[in-house]
Amino acid sequence: MELTRREFAGATAGAMAIASGSAKAAGPGDRIRAGFIGISNRGGQLLDAALPNVGKDLDIVALCDVSQTPLDKWSARIPGAKTYHDYRKLLEQKDIDAVFIATPDHWHALIAIAACDAGKDVYCEKPLSLTIHEGRRMVEAARRNNRIFQVGLQRRSSPMYRDVRKLVQADTLGKVTVARAYRITNMYPNGIGIAPDSDPPPGLDWDMWLGPAPKRPFNPNIAPYKFRWWKQYSSQVANWGVHYFDIIRHILGETAPLSVSAHGGKFAVNDSRDIPDTMEVTFEFASGRLMLFGQYEASGVDAMRRGELELRGTKGALYADEKGYEVVPERGGQFQSPEPRMKPIDVVANDGNLDRLHVRNFLDCVKSRATPNADVEEGHRSTTFAHLANIALATKSRIEWDAREERIVNNRAANSLLHYTYRAPWKLT
Numbered sequence: 001m002e003l004t005r006r007e008f009a010g011a012t013a014g015a016m017a018i019a020s021g022s023a024k025a026a027g028p029g030d031r032i033r034a035g036f037i038g039i040s041n042r043g044g045q046l047l048d049a050a051l052p053n054v055g056k057d058l059d060i061v062a063l064c065d066v067s068q069t070p071l072d073k074w075s076a077r078i079p080g081a082k083t084y085h086d087y088r089k090l091l092e093q094k095d096i097d098a099v100f101i102a103t104p105d106h107w108h109a110l111i112a113i114a115a116c117d118a119g120k121d122v123y124c125e126k127p128l129s130l131t132i133h134e135g136r137r138m139v140e141a142a143r144r145n146n147r148i149f150q151v152g153l154q155r156r157s158s159p160m161y162r163d164v165r166k167l168v169q170a171d172t173l174g175k176v177t178v179a180r181a182y183r184i185t186n187m188y189p190n191g192i193g194i195a196p197d198s199d200p201p202p203g204l205d206w207d208m209w210l211g212p213a214p215k216r217p218f219n220p221n222i223a224p225y226k227f228r229w230w231k232q233y234s235s236q237v238a239n240w241g242v243h244y245f246d247i248i249r250h251i252l253g254e255t256a257p258l259s260v261s262a263h264g265g266k267f268a269v270n271d272s273r274d275i276p277d278t279m280e281v282t283f284e285f286a287s288g289r290l291m292l293f294g295q296y297e298a299s300g301v302d303a304m305r306r307g308e309l310e311l312r313g314t315k316g317a318l319y320a321d322e323k324g325y326e327v328v329p330e331r332g333g334q335f336q337s338p339e340p341r342m343k344p345i346d347v348v349a350n351d352g353n354l355d356r357l358h359v360r361n362f363l364d365c366v367k368s369r370a371t372p373n374a375d376v377e378e379g380h381r382s383t384t385f386a387h388l389a390n391i392a393l394a395t396k397s398r399i400e401w402d403a404r405e406e407r408i409v410n411n412r413a414a415n416s417l418l419h420y421t422y423r424a425p426w427k428l429t
Contacts, residue, residue: 032366035062035096035120037087037111038103040070040224042125046100046152047074049355053363064090067224068203085205087111091118098148098366101125104227105234106213109134113429116141116149123362125152126246127238128379132387132406133419135380137428142376150362150372151379154354155247157361160347164318164325165251172342173313173327176252179291181244181309183236186300191271192229195221212422221272229273231390236275238386241293244309245283246374246382248291251311255381256403257283257291262393268298281389293389315341324349391417 034050036043043065054060064084065071071083084090090099091114098121101111105127112124122142128151129135142149155161168176197217200206206218213232220226227233249255264279279295294303304310306326307319316327327345331338351357358373365372384406391414392399400410408414422428 030367031057031059032097032363033059033061033095034098034100035064035090035093036060036074036100036102037064037090038101038107038125039063039065039074040067041102043100043102044070044074045355046102046123046125046359047078049353049359050100052356053360057367058363062090062093062096066205066208067201069201085208088114091115091120096120098123098362102152104209104223105238106130106232107211109138109428110212110426112138112149113141116145116147117429119145119147121148121362121366122376123150123152123359124376124379126379126383127234127242127386128376128383129387130234131417131419132384134428135383135387136406139376139380141429148362148365148369148372149376149379150358150365151374151376151382152358153243153246153374153379153382154358155243156250156373156378157358158349158351158354160325160349160351161247161251161320163347164320167327167345168251168311168313168318169253172315173311173318174315174330174341175288176311176313177289178312179248179252179289179309180293180304180312181241181248181291182294182296182303183240184294184296184300184303186298187271187277188268188298189270191269191277191297192221192226192273194270194272195219210423212426214423219272229271229275231275235386235390236295236297237279237281237293237389238383241281241295241389242383242386244293245291245385246378248309248311249382249385250378252285252287252289254285254287254289254291257385257388257401258286259284259398259400260385260388260392261398262389264295264393276393279389279393281392283385283389316345322349322351322354387418 060078060081062082063074064087066085075083099115101124108124109129112122115122197219200218209223222230228239260283262281264276266276267278269277277297281293283291305319307321309320311318316329318327324347329340329342329344331340361373395414397411399408399414402409
């Protein structure tokens with residue numbers, strides 16, 4: 001998508017305001033001045049989602065990345081925006097109202113907390129954090145600074161999923177006892193590949209990319225995209241699973257699991273990853289239902305009738321994806337009447353671009369100070385599911401979770417995995 005004249009004018013207006021010293025805090029009728037931190041890949045997609053608002057009530061005034069390549073690309077498209085390699089310098093820019101964070105996961109907490117403390121509203125991509133401890137600190141930072149904080153869980157801004165939630169909450173499906181979702185692709189035999197360590201490419205500050213993570217040589221199988229298959233920086237259950245955990249628990253009205261168990265490993269794919277290529281997780285809720293998630297990266301055949309999630313109720317089963325949703329009526333089984341328990345439902349979605357809807361919701365909330373669709377507390381609760389799944393797998397145990405205290409109660413040693421020690425000089429505030 002190329003910049004129109006209106007978008008060009010909007011993108012440069014914020015920079016002109018900085019130069020003239022005329023910028024002021026955003027209000028209901030004002031333009032929002034935003035900075036983007038991490039603009040390679042997902043950050044670029046967020047910029048694309050934000051651009052339709054430029055020239056209306058958004059000015060993109062600053063760009064930051066540890067790599068010069070995306071900075072060159074996006075500064076050419078948004079002339080006038082200041083560019084930075086260090087997010088701390090961007091946060092010192094007093095006139096910025098909000099920041100969008102799309103860095104690798106292990107950077108989210110440090111940057112988001114610093115942004116809240118600097119008085120900026122925050123849009124942070126999922127998964128919210130790398131650890132449960134980080135997530136809670138992010139919630140605390142947003143609250144103590146009275147910041148608007150949207151997490152990039154775009155299905156929360158879907159009109160279709162809003163309707164699905166109303167349908168389920170109205171007991172249309174009866175008692176839902178099982179919810180399922182999957183991340184499925186066949187990466188056999190080579191997966192992400194195997195590559196030797198090497199010098200980082202020109203223009204990449206590799207030490208800054210690592211940040212709080214342990215020091216190690218650059219490897220092209222980590223940055224810029226494949227860090228998602230390395231547990232030190234992310235995981236696939238966090239990268240993909242958190243979307244499904246979030247929308248399922250939102251639909252069902254759940255907050256946290258009572259217990260979690262997981263099985264899996266690197267069973268088939270020959271690559272340099274250190275996370276499973278096959279994984280199954282079971283979450284049990286106190287309300288009397290299970291949520292199942294499967295990460296299959298060595299088998300790509302569909303696991304369900306259709307869609308990205310399944311809700312199995314006593315009256316009917318619902319299947320949903322971005323195209324729409326279908327409800328298949330239940331019939332009585334053993335010892336029960338075989339009559340259909342409801343009428344079938346088939347709805348075609350008309351959501352449009354969820355990235356754009358979610359960004360728009362954030363911008364509206366920056367101006368109104370209303371709670372966004374995917375508030376940081378909600379994002380933290382949903383991301384916790386992913387971290388608990390990884391902890392259950394790492395400890396080879398069925399863990400019981402105290403959501404109020406955010407502690408594992410039946411395997412105290414597993415609580416050591418709620419956080420990790422940052423590399424100096426990085427630390428949480």
